[in-house]
Amino acid sequence: MLRRALRRLGAGIALIWLVATFTFLLVSAAPGDFATRLTDPRIPPAARERWRRDFGLDRPLPARYASWLAAAATGDLGSSWIYKQKVSSVLASVLPNTLLLTSLGLALELALGVALAIVQLRRPHGTGDRLITLATLTAYALPTFGVALGLVAVLSYRLHLLPPSHMLSLEGELAHGWARLPDLARHLVLPVVAIGVAGVGAVARYLRGSLLDERLEQYVLAARARGCSPRQALVRHALPNALLPLITMMGMSLPFLVSGSLVIEVVFSWPGMGQVMYNAALGRDLPLLLGGTIVATAAVVVGNLLADLAYAVADPRVRV
């Protein structure tokens, strides 16, 4: 067991190293560097060259890679060129915001998906089932920014029910402690719904399919024969088994949990990973890009591990 755990850990670290190296090479190969954007008639062109030297961009690629790797191996991800802070503190300042938003979004997606699938299975192929299928498929097909902008247009600007953007209102930001909580909750509603709506279609469709299969299994029929109502047979007996594939699906969603959604963050002015990484990519902020990549890759590794563990717990036939 210990050997197996160590092997998984080793494989995870190797994967992170591979992805980071690949990112390093890709970003270095991309045209332009951090100093490129200093192109401005008001800045002496000499300043641009000076910056290249100062950030070590004039050094050969292997040398730059070696010094980055040596530092990263000791846990030092360096300083972000754009934000002039430690990469770790930049990531630490935005990661919680992203996690809060995406985990609530995924939770909503899951809960709503499961609920819809159960409602649909009351009368499969009936009018309700078809309507819900149509609705979830439409939601799935809609572009995220469309959903987000639509929600803002109606609920914020027309009905004035919810704030259109940011994590806190101005008053909320100046408040302290628990007083912020209701304000935060109000600001969370729209982006969480936007994330949830986009994903609910997939969950509902997936679950409906597997529930339809499970429903005809012997053990469900046996449960019915023992006197369970159709609803009890579905929820208590068929559902746990039908949920198994969703564990994999959720495990695969972990990178999204960490990297966030650029579209949602831009529309809702949400201070998360998506925007920071997007800026880092545009500005060729190599240390920050690599730091973000490492966190996202680690999330993939952990996500897979958690999914496998969850599978093992849910299905005793599976061994981790």
Place this chain on the structure above:
Amino acid sequence: MRSRAASSLPPTGSGAIGDNERGSEMRPDIRSTVALSSLLLLQGALACRQPVVPPPRPAPSAGLPLRGGQVIVATTADVTTFNEYQSTGEQGEADAIDLLFPTLMTEQPDYQLHPPSFAPRLATSWEFSSDNRTLTFHLRPEARWSDGVPVTADDVRFTFLAQKNPAVGSLGMEMKDFIKDVEVVDPHTVRFHFTRVYPYQLMDANDGHIVPSHAWGKVPFEKWRTTDFEKMMVTGGAFRLAAHTPQQTIVLDRDPTYWGSPRPYLDRVVLRVVPDLASQLAQLFAGQVNLVQAVSPQEADRVQADPDLRLVEFPSRMWGMVGWNNRRPFFEDRRVRRALSLGINRRSLVDTVFRGHAKLSSGPVLSSMWAFNHNLPQLPYDPDQAALLLAQAGWRDLNGDGILEHDGRSFAFDLLYPASNALRRQMALLIQADLARLGIKVRPVQMEFTSLIARTEAGDFDATIWVWVEGTRVDLTSEWSTPSPSQGSNNFIGYSNPDVDRLIAAAREEPDYSRAKVLLDRLQELIVADQPATFLYESTMLVATSRQLRGADINSAALFFNVDEWYWER
């Protein structure tokens, strides 16, 4: 001061001279200056560099201004540092820094008739020595940092040392090249020693905000790059930093101990980060923000129609061109470049894309500058003349495919423009259509912005729709002099004309602005005759504010140019 708005890294593709036409590049900050003051300059004397007393502030029009209140300004990107000497000069950052730290003087946006003059700020007066190599500033004795410590000549000298220190790596380091030293005469007198006499001495001395030596001097210059100066914020402006939530909000409160006059009416200025420009406008309409800095021309009518809003329009310092790669065989011949300019319906392009909110550009100097040559001929739209010039240059459609050929090559090339910039995509398509009529095949290619600059910088392009944001110092060296590999250059299009090089050097050294004007007039004629680029447009800035916000003189100098006079109408 110098401005560096054009090189920024904000989200949603705004920023540098290319991403988002109406993004932060549309808030040019105007600080490059020619250091000659106006009054005596008109007499054409070198000894003209004297302080200029600004006109008394006009009385507000609608009754007495109300004290208090806050203004919420939408901005596309957060501030990454409040230390100007770590900054890459993003516009929002420069605006915030300008509210928090003092400069010696304030540059005035009066560059239409003469180089901009300066008004007192931290310095109450200044004078040059008889040989013009020494410039002495007299500082306000009552000036204080936010922690109560006096602002003194030591701070000015400390700031100079920071600006010059290679370890700090300030972008403006080269601005101080000709300043040998800054001498502390007494706590309220500071003297700049120059190594040479040149027209921009006052501007270069004024470049950069004064920072607190007693607070920031504790950090060795070698550690500035990795120091979070927000944790040691001691400010000396009309406002002080009250709160900063990363990527969300910067709250600046009026500093009750501010020493300058007049004191601001507003109690608070809030910079709210809203990366999406459409969301900024939506929040303005909903009253959640009070000021949007870059309204797109498409939205101008909607803003104007709203009774609660006011649209302020003024000439920006941004202008656009099609840069032809003068080194490539297609564009070597100036007859061809002229034909391309004649063959593009520039007037219609500017009217279509900007809906009347831009001017046709005619040459390398902005038409709002004193140095602009008003006799410059504006090239007309003349496809017949264009076809004639192309034929003279040897371009003919020999195989009847509708595309011109010369030496066995078809006249077909890529026109690069930044992705995520809708205005420039429209321009590219209009240019494609116009040139197709001449038998030239243009393929518009959109590129990620940093990649676009990198390719252009490397000379790896045929043509590009390019935008520059100019400072107020008229110096054509970096854009139009023959590129020098040793000094670097912004002349990516590879334009080279020895006469132009000579004149640029002479104009740069000429201390008398009326004599410089003669050289600059000739320069503009030469460059326009060569048409190294097709001059397209000078854009105007569209700033939207709440109608009840009064007193704001928002101009191309700075967003918060006269923030101390902003007030809410009763």
